[in-house]
Amino acid sequence: MKSVAVIGASLAGLYAARALRAQGFDGRLVIVGDERHRPYDRPPLSKDFLTGATGQDQLALADAEEIAELDAEWLLGTRATGLDTTAGAVLLDGGRSLTTDGLVLATGAAPRRLPGAAPTGTHTLRTLDDAQALRADLAGATRRVVVIGAGFIGAEVASSCAALGHEVTVVEAAPLPLLPQLGEEMARICAALHADHKVTLLTGTGVSRLHGAGTDDRLTAVELSDGRLLPADVVVVGIGVRPHTAWLEGSGLPLDDGVVCDAGGVTPLPHIVAVGDVARADGSRAEHWTSATEQAAVAVRNLLAGSTVATHRALPYFWSDQYGVRIQFAGRRAPGDTPRLVEGSPDDRSFLACYERDGRTTAVLALNRPRPFMRLRRELARTTHPATA
DSSP states (O other): OOEEEEEOOSHHHHHHHHHHHHTTOOSEEEEEESSSSOOBOSGGGGTHHHHTSSOGGGOBSSOHHHHHHHTOEEEETOOEEEEETTTTEEEEGGGOEEEOSEEEEOOOEEEOOOSSOOOBTEEOOSSHHHHHHHHHHHSSSOOEEEEEOOSHHHHHHHHHHHHTTOEEEEEESSSSTTHHHHHHHHHHHHHHHHHHTTOEEEESOOEEEEEEETTTTEEEEEEETTSOEEEOSEEEEOSOEEESOGGGTTSSOOBSSSEEEOTTSBOSSTTEEEOGGGEEETTBOOOSHHHHHHHHHHHHHHHHHTSOOOBOOOOOEEEEEETTEEEEEEEOOOTTOEEEEEEEEGGGTEEEEEEEETTEEEEEEEESOHHHHHHHHHHHHHTSOOOBO
């Protein structure tokens, strides 16, 4: 294999490029990214970057020395528009094309948007440009902020906006935030974090439309599905993401809520692998930082081998920082698993809990208990099937 193209210049794409060089690939390496920025860390966008505690220069995932060592051609601000698998060519905007022997698909995902009009003051938060636009809209006077969606991004944005002194309301269609991930008992505890910081949480209702007024159609209110109107100056929509696969339609690659691949990230065409948010590996798609970084080395190993010689089956893990509380979760909780308090107190917003089924631990949850959590996470990982060759 003389040339490899990585399509996607974010976390998973960078880690794939690193893995290619670390595993001995010394051929032509091209990295294509639709953003104009070199790879940067996304988690701070909803937290320290939004509050101003972290600057753009602190987000870089690789310094100048490492960029040079990768010895890659960077095509930034360039969008992939199609894939010709027969010719081995990636079609790029502007009528260009890129021919390559191997291909790593790392195009990530894009935020879901509300149907209908989006008045000025409506935001999503996925990219650095998104975060800069939102931060600018929050500057100056106190804003009435409505966050639609109480998942991780929504909750983190609400936390940051509250810390900045804004008036914040969170709207969540489900009965409780994070209900599928945590179950009712633990989701109720995490939901209480909003009230702890004078953030209003409205659950069990969706959004009907956004209202704007004036010559610039500036946002004025959020209309809920139950008819209520919430005055708003700024809206942040955090209702999940869709994998970036539209450009692959017609390529022959199987697409189903992501690029369908095996547990090693390998598609039906062994010279094409997928990693990160865009990969539907072994029947599931993970949208977390850890998964993106761990998948890359395995997928690249298989790409260079020409077949699946390694798989990635690490224990699912995610974290979220909200209102000064670090929430950490690892494992595979199923409906009916019973949470058991191991230490600490939910009242203090600092505790460690295990989910159990038939006398065995299936998952671990912690609020502000990082060290004991990591210990239990390691123990739980030993009883499952991590990445193996």
